[in-house]
Structure formats: structure tokens, C-alpha cells
Amino acid sequence: NAGVTQTPKFRVLKTGQSMTLLCAQDMNHEYMYWYRQDPGMGLRLIHYSVGEGTTAKGEVPDGYNVSRLKKQNFLLGLESAAPSQTSVYFCASSPLQALHTEAFFGQGTRLTVV
Amino acid sequence: AQSVSQHNHHVILSEAASLELGCNYSYGGTVNLFWYVQYPGQHLQLLLKYFSGDPLVKGIKGFEAEFIKSKFSFNLRKPSVQWSDTAEYFCAVNIGNNRLAFGKGNQVVVIP
Numbered sequence A: 001n002a003g004v005t006q007t008p009k010f011r012v013l014k015t016g017q018s019m020t021l022l023c024a025q026d027m028n029h030e031y032m033y034w035y036r037q038d039p040g041m042g043l044r045l046i047h048y049s050v051g052e053g054t055t056a057k058g059e060v061p062d063g064y065n066v067s068r069l070k071k072q073n074f075l076l077g078l079e080s081a082a083p084s085q086t087s088v089y090f091c092a093s094s095p096l097q098a099l100h101t102e103a104f105f106g107q108g109t110r111l112t113v114v
Numbered sequence B: 001a002q003s004v005s006q007h008n009h010h011v012i013l014s015e016a017a018s019l020e021l022g023c024n025y026s027y028g029g030t031v032n033l034f035w036y037v038q039y040p041g042q043h044l045q046l047l048l049k050y051f052s053g054d055p056l057v058k059g060i061k062g063f064e065a066e067f068i069k070s071k072f073s074f075n076l077r078k079p080s081v082q083w084s085d086t087a088e089y090f091c092a093v094n095i096g097n098n099r100l101a102f103g104k105g106n107q108v109v110v111i112p
Helices: none
Strands: A004-007 A010-013 A019-025 A031-038 A042-049 A065-067 A073-078 A087-094 A109-113 B004-006 B010-014 B019-021 B023-025 B033-038 B044-050 B056-058 B064-068 B073-078 B087-094 B100-102 B106-111
Touching (some): A019 A087, A031 B100, A042 A065, A042 B100, B004 B087, B023 B033, B023 B087, B033 B064, B044 B056
Parallel strands (some): A010 A109
Antiparallel strands (some): A004 A019, A031 A042, A065 A073, B004 B023, B019 B073, B087 B106
16 A cells, blocks of 8 residues: 655756656545645645645645646646755645544655755 | 744653653644654654544554643653654644644654
């Protein structure tokens, strides 16, 4: 049971380049999330989705776009990467029954923008 | 502003010492509370959670947490830590649709 899988695990980008981070979950979860983790800041929510075809902004959405074309996948896009987007990105998913359950996290993607 | 606060970002202690990490939140209404742990180089794993009922919650690896509604707190404790407890610990609050608001984390280092 793979759970939540993120690709790639590491990436170095030049300023201005674009890339897409892929998150895939095999637990048939309705909800999916993208967080970024920065030292001393904890995790902050970028975007999230409450179902296939839906997306919503989180706490720090600027500079990112997302898509949820398939229930099991949640893509995070950086159209023009900036050094401030150097971070570790975590994807998470949770079931529709939001009460009495928790979010499950992927292994993370370490992104460096130079 | 609504927030989750964790104090003493860096904690260093010896094996067998007791650990207590504080967490205070400012969200109103019914809250679901979590403690997650992140071991070096790994993803977040759930330690324990509180939804309702007994305010003293027991989790994995000997951890427990106490929900005190009047103090808006959810402090994490472990009576005797091991070297393998070296990790970063995050308190989180469910703010709807299972979105989590995290504290800034506590980096705990256990010295053998």
C-alpha cells in the first residue's frame, strides 16, 4: 500500500523555470493538500482540493497553481520559479469523512531555486 | 489572528528525561487537535489526535497529550525519552475540510 507518493523527491530549478510536482494517493481520499515547510515556520497550506475538479487557495497560494483532474492525483505547478519558493513541499490526503480522521502525508519534495 | 503556538523551538535533553511540549491555539468552537512527528529526512507521521471524549489522549511510542479546553492547550508529554525520539514535533488544528493549521514546530534532540 503506497499511500501518498510524491514525485520528484529532489529538484533544482533556475529562477524563472517552471515545473510541476505530482502527488498521487491510492487510498481513494476525497481531500488533498499541498503544504510547504520552511525552517522555523512549520507547514503552511498552499492549495487544497475537496474533490475531483475542485481546488481552493490556502494560506500561501501566490506563485503556485494546482489541478485535480483525477481523484487520485493533485498537481502543484510553479510557472516561474523564484528563490523564495525554495522549500520542502508536502502533499497530503484525507478521506471525505473529515471528522475522526487525519491527513496522511507524502515523503516530500525538496526544491531548490537558484 | 487565529494561530497555533509552540514554544521553545529547540529542546535538548538526555535519555530518560521527561519531555513536555506546549501547544496553544486560538481557534474557537469545536477543535480537532493533532501532534505530528517528523523524524530526520522523513515525512510527517501522526503521533496522536484528539476529537472528543477523554481529554487525556495516548498515542504511539509512549506519547500522550492533554487537552485543556479552558486554556486552549494541547500539551504533549513523554515520561522518559529515548535517543530515537530525536525529531521535530508539530502541533496542528483542523480548521475545516481537514485543512491543518500547524505550529512552528519543536526541534527535539535527545542525547544518548
